[in-house]
Amino acid sequence: MAELSPFCAVRYNQSLVKDLSGVICPPYDIIDPQLQQELYLRSQYNFVRLEYGRELPQDTAIDNKNTRSAVTLEQWLKEGILMVDKVPAIYLHDHYFTYQGREYRRRSMVVCVRLEEWDKMVIRPHEGTLSEPKGDRLSLLWACQANTSQVLALFEDQGQQVSSLLTAQERSEPIISLSSANGESHCVWAITESGVANQICSILYNQPLYIADGHHRYESALMYQRERRACSPSVSDSAAYNYVLMELVDFSDPGLMILPPHRLVRGVSKSTLDGLMAGLRSFFEIEELPLTASDVWRQVDDLLTGETNEVRLALFGLEAEHLFVLRLRDLVKTSQMMPYFHCEMYKRLDVSIVDHIILEKLLGLSGGREEAILGYSYDKQDAVNKGLDQEYQLAFLLKPIKSGVIKAIADVGDRMPRKSTYFYPKAPAGLVFHRLA
Helix, strand or coil: CCCEECECCEEECCCCCCCHHHCCECCHHHCCHHHHHHHHHHCCCCCHHHHCCCCCCCCCCCCCHHHHHHHHHHHHHHHCCEEECCCCEEEEEEEEEEECCEEEEEEEEEEEEECCCHHHCCEECCECCCHHHHHHHHHHHHHHCEECCCEEEEECCHHHHHHHHHHHHCCCCCCEEEECCCCCEEEEEEECCHHHHHHHHHHHHCCCEEEEECHHHHHHHHHHHHHHHHHCCCCCCCCHHHEEEEEEEECCCCCCEEECCEEEECCCCHHHHHCHHHHHHCCEEEEEEECCCCCHHHHHHHHHHCCCCCCEEEEECCCCCEEEEEEECCHHHHHCCCCCCCCHHHHCCHHHHHHHHHHHHHCCCCCCCHHHHEEEECCHHHHHHHHHCCCCCEEEECCCCCHHHHHHHHHCCCCECCCCCEEECCCCECCCEEECC
16 A cells, blocks of 8 residues: 655755744745745745745746756755755654644654555545646656655554654654744654664555645646656666655644635626525525624534534625525435535535535536636635625635545545645645655
């Protein structure tokens, strides 16, 4: 099944780069232009220059953000800003963060994993993807020949065997320890003892891995592998490009935080908006919830986090003073309106009901137009505020998806709608990474 391999990480030389909090950066997919500029100014060695470099008006096929990242990588290695560990390791990463006033620790292992085609069901996806981000990541792979940021994947730690091995590593000194400006902190240990590393690899060899975040990175790595093999079919099966950098987290880890991407909609015509309530009533029982009520957000929390199989969600935008609670009336009816090839669990997801029934059927947002008029928020109050500020017309508030549902849908070979989950917080890029050359 899953084949793991320790690796010699590339990481910052802390004798030259004293403040690691100033050089790590988020993964590329959450870096907007403003943040990119801030990261460039934060440090001349900020990892954004490798992970997600600036585009320039004069860019060409041979001089662009990805080729500049490659030049920067070689320069930093030559200058000693980056160094390569001499002994292969599995890297234990503890990521500390705060969410809604509570402190959490997410424990993971950073390791190389052999690439496998989807049909082998060794690596299992749970969401759909877009082609454009894959193309950008593939170009970066060819330029830098490195996994600059890792794929986040989940595994089942049966009997807590892996957890026990990792806990024993805490007694040693971490190779990286830092607190960042956003209140998060990180500790990284290098597990170099071959006996321990082999035990971890052996335990996980008999089970699949589930991609949580980084589907585009994984698919880009697959395409890169195919292209490299086409160029050099005689290269050894152990070549570095046959592997991808992954950060592995146990399904039951207390710090595994999955937020729902609430749907935001704008650009809907007045006539369509005027007819939305009637369309909703044909599928849902609808209850009004005054937005001015003192306990409105507690009620919304109860609605979205309660233990139930009922499809229910909240809608804001049809009236300025009210949220509308939507409870699905007839699951059989909506299931028959979805693509036949999806499994029954997919058809019961709140996000599937919103995407297929409300956005596509009632609002007509299909045929590739949705990217221009859809937005996402991972905080329900922020989503409603964007409606109050008239940045968006509608906000659909969804329940978070549990990790067990992700596993169940991936196990039957299905994929959820794009942006069904948001794993919080994102693991930073720049702590450790992997060269493929």
